[in-house]
Amino acid sequence: MSEKFVSLSDLTLSYGSTVAVPNLDLDIVEGELIALLGPSGCGKTTTMRAIAGLLTPASGMIEIDGQDVTRLAANKRGIGLVFQSYALFPHLSAFENVAFGLRLQRMPEAEIRSRTEAGIETVGLMGFEARKPAEMSGGQQQRVALARSLVMDPKVLLLDEPLSNLDARLRLEMRSELQRVQKDTGVTMVFVTHDQSEALAMADRIVLMKDGKIEQLGTPSQLYAEPATAFAAEFMGFENIFCVEGENLVSDTGQLPLGFAAEAPMLAWRPGGVQVGRGPFSGRVLSSSFAGGHREYVLDSLLGQIKADAPIETVEVPLGHNIDFDLPQSTALPLAA
Amino acid sequence: MRNLTTSTILGLTLTFLIGPFIIIIFAGASAGETLAFPPDGLSLKWYLKVFTIESFRESFLLSLFLAIFGTVTALLLGVPAAYALNRYDLPGAETIRTVVAAPIIVPGIIVGLALLRYLVVPLDFTVTMALFMAHTALVLPYAVRVVSSSLNNLRADMEEAAVLLGCTRMQAFTKVVLPNIRGGVLAAFILGFVTSFNQVPVSLFLSGPGVKTLPIDMLAYMEITYDPSVAALSALLAFMSLSIVFVAERLLGFSRYV
Numbered sequence: 001m002s003e004k005f006v007s008l009s010d011l012t013l014s015y016g017s018t019v020a021v022p023n024l025d026l027d028i029v030e031g032e033l034i035a036l037l038g039p040s041g042c043g044k045t046t047t048m049r050a051i052a053g054l055l056t057p058a059s060g061m062i063e064i065d066g067q068d069v070t071r072l073a074a075n076k077r078g079i080g081l082v083f084q085s086y087a088l089f090p091h092l093s094a095f096e097n098v099a100f101g102l103r104l105q106r107m108p109e110a111e112i113r114s115r116t117e118a119g120i121e122t123v124g125l126m127g128f129e130a131r132k133p134a135e136m137s138g139g140q141q142q143r144v145a146l147a148r149s150l151v152m153d154p155k156v157l158l159l160d161e162p163l164s165n166l167d168a169r170l171r172l173e174m175r176s177e178l179q180r181v182q183k184d185t186g187v188t189m190v191f192v193t194h195d196q197s198e199a200l201a202m203a204d205r206i207v208l209m210k211d212g213k214i215e216q217l218g219t220p221s222q223l224y225a226e227p228a229t230a231f232a233a234e235f236m237g238f239e240n241i242f243c244v245e246g247e248n249l250v251s252d253t254g255q256l257p258l259g260f261a262a263e264a265p266m267l268a269w270r271p272g273g274v275q276v277g278r279g280p281f282s283g284r285v286l287s288s289s290f291a292g293g294h295r296e297y298v299l300d301s302l303l304g305q306i307k308a309d310a311p312i313e314t315v316e317v318p319l320g321h322n323i324d325f326d327l328p329q330s331t332a333l334p335l336a337a
Numbered sequence: 338m339r340n341l342t343t344s345t346i347l348g349l350t351l352t353f354l355i356g357p358f359i360i361i362i363f364a365g366a367s368a369g370e371t372l373a374f375p376p377d378g379l380s381l382k383w384y385l386k387v388f389t390i391e392s393f394r395e396s397f398l399l400s401l402f403l404a405i406f407g408t409v410t411a412l413l414l415g416v417p418a419a420y421a422l423n424r425y426d427l428p429g430a431e432t433i434r435t436v437v438a439a440p441i442i443v444p445g446i447i448v449g450l451a452l453l454r455y456l457v458v459p460l461d462f463t464v465t466m467a468l469f470m471a472h473t474a475l476v477l478p479y480a481v482r483v484v485s486s487s488l489n490n491l492r493a494d495m496e497e498a499a500v501l502l503g504c505t506r507m508q509a510f511t512k513v514v515l516p517n518i519r520g521g522v523l524a525a526f527i528l529g530f531v532t533s534f535n536q537v538p539v540s541l542f543l544s545g546p547g548v549k550t551l552p553i554d555m556l557a558y559m560e561i562t563y564d565p566s567v568a569a570l571s572a573l574l575a576f577m578s579l580s581i582v583f584v585a586e587r588l589l590g591f592s593r594y595v
């Protein structure tokens with residue numbers, strides 16, 4: 001197991017004169033499933049394309065398995081990429097799509113057959129071999145794309161938002177499918193997503209990106225429990241973030257007295273961490289929506305908007321009425337500036 | 338009421354489109370000695386006579402040669418041009434598009450005159466050579482346009498996928514791009530073939546003694562002889578074009594590309 005199976009050092013990626021990713025350092029461990037997570041435009045696809053060799057870095061170095069591949073052509077890197085759009089070859093059947101790369105290597109027909117069939121089996125598409133991409137559903141096409149990359153035995157498999165085009169049920173199914181394939185084959189996988197729950201559910205480690213830089217890197221439980229910055233906290237669902245000044249919580253719109261002593265310059269609460277129904281503060285209900293196990297309120301308080309979840313057993317408070325609430329110490333996340 | 342209007346418009350359209358064709362078929366099938374409609378009796382003699390006219394045979398072969406090789410050459414130039422214009426952010430791409438489209442915009446007679454004045458006369462090009470170049474240039478815009486529109490429907494990431502599976506850029510083009518624009522290329526070929534074959538103005542100036550394309554030859558023939566053979570020939574040519582388009586439609590749904 002190499003700790004630096006894929007190593008990006010001081011990598012700068014740009015489109016013309018606009019720098020999309022400045023000075024990125026990232027080491028990916030052999031055999032791990034790592035997620036690039038971040039909002040739209042933060043440079044996830046760009047980073048991935050650079051690893052694949054589809055984008056030449058402005059500066060910096062990319063090493064894969066100990067070899068400097070910064071200047072190596074994309075077709076020599078041995079990297080698989082599953083495109084968000086799948087990019088299947090429309091004129092070829094599912095079988096020929098999967099066999100495409102093997103045929104290029106001029107291996108014996110029998111080996112091409114057996115490896116292609118094995119690949120199709122891995123993704124559970126037996127019986128669909130003869131179909132053209134246009135005759136398959138989104139999920140099936142995606143499996144073909146996955147098999148097409150997998151049969152090449154790539155050193156690293158990159159997946160760009162692999163689940164974003166699927167419906168909710170299929171997405172859950174493909175999540176576990178991807179994890180299973182990854183455990184079975186042991187391939188190092190990097191997948192891009194802007195859905196935090198997907199990253200949390202699937203990844204061994206998460207790289208949270210913002211404006212082309214790494215905001216935080218860690219395991220899902222680290223990121224979930226201890227987001228290091230306000231940006232990370234917000235991404236992990238701490239939707240109420242306020243500054244601390246002396247004894248008070250302050251925001252642009254006003255302030256509230258903090259009931260306890262805080263060292264940190266900022267405090268954050270998840271909607272679920274806000275105590276609803278009793279407490280020293282009061283807020284007017286701006287909106288209220290049923291969310292299955294709980295009710296989501298947006299309250300207008302002296303601190304501006306507060307997002308708060310109430311247990312579903314409590315009586316619904318109508319719009320415009322006031323609710324008492326508290327921002328308790330027990331659920332507060334201290335944040336550095 | 339609406340139905341009546343619709344069918345009237347439909348009827349008129351069909352009359353205008355197909356009417357001349359019917360007239361030509363019958364005018365060529367005349368038993369008389371001069372071009373007339375309605376024909377003086379029916380016979381196939383003019384249809385048969387067409388094949389015995391030596392000059393028609395020669396000009397037909399020349400037109401066929403120009404249409405096939407001119408169009409193939411235009412495609413050899415046009416497919417890569419369309420690809421480059423489509424996929425790369427070329428400096429001056431707009432200018433190139435305009436220049437390529439010029440033969441469509443500039444009246445054919447001027448193109449013909451220009452080629453005569455600047456190629457045939459000063460550079461001593463043979464007439465056949467000049468005709469070949471003229472027809473290639475004439476068909477090129479169609480080639481670029483039709484192929485471009487097929488390329489537009491083909492996402493660029495497919496080629497990247499091919500490259501990541503081990504293709505060189507050239508292999509990605511031949512193995513992934515070409516098979517997927519095959520229909521467009523064939524459509525461009527047919528459009529080019531028909532355009533080239535029926536071309537009059539550009540060829541008018543370039544046709545010299547003994548070297549004439551078929552339409553020009555037919556014009557020349559009519560100036561001297563006013564018999565129904567020209568109508569018979571026209572009908573035969575129309576049938577040829579029709580069958581080509583029909584076969585193409587059957588094979589690949591030609592109408593999707595034009």
Ligand SMILES: Nc1ncnc2c1ncn2[C@@H]1O[C@H](COP(=O)(O)OP(=O)(O)OP(=O)(O)O)[C@@H](O)[C@H]1O
Nearest residue numbers: 015018020038039040041042043044045046047194
């Ligand atoms: N071809 C391009 N030319 C110029 N700028 C580009 C190009 N592609 C991306 N960018 C810019 O680079 C930055 C990073 O883009 P990138 O596609 O990597 O974002 P992303 O994180 O993948 O976003 P998304 O979640 O929307 O896919 C963005 O600001 C984007 O506008």
Ligand SMILES: [Mg+2]
Nearest residue numbers: 044045046160
């Ligand atoms: Mg992206």
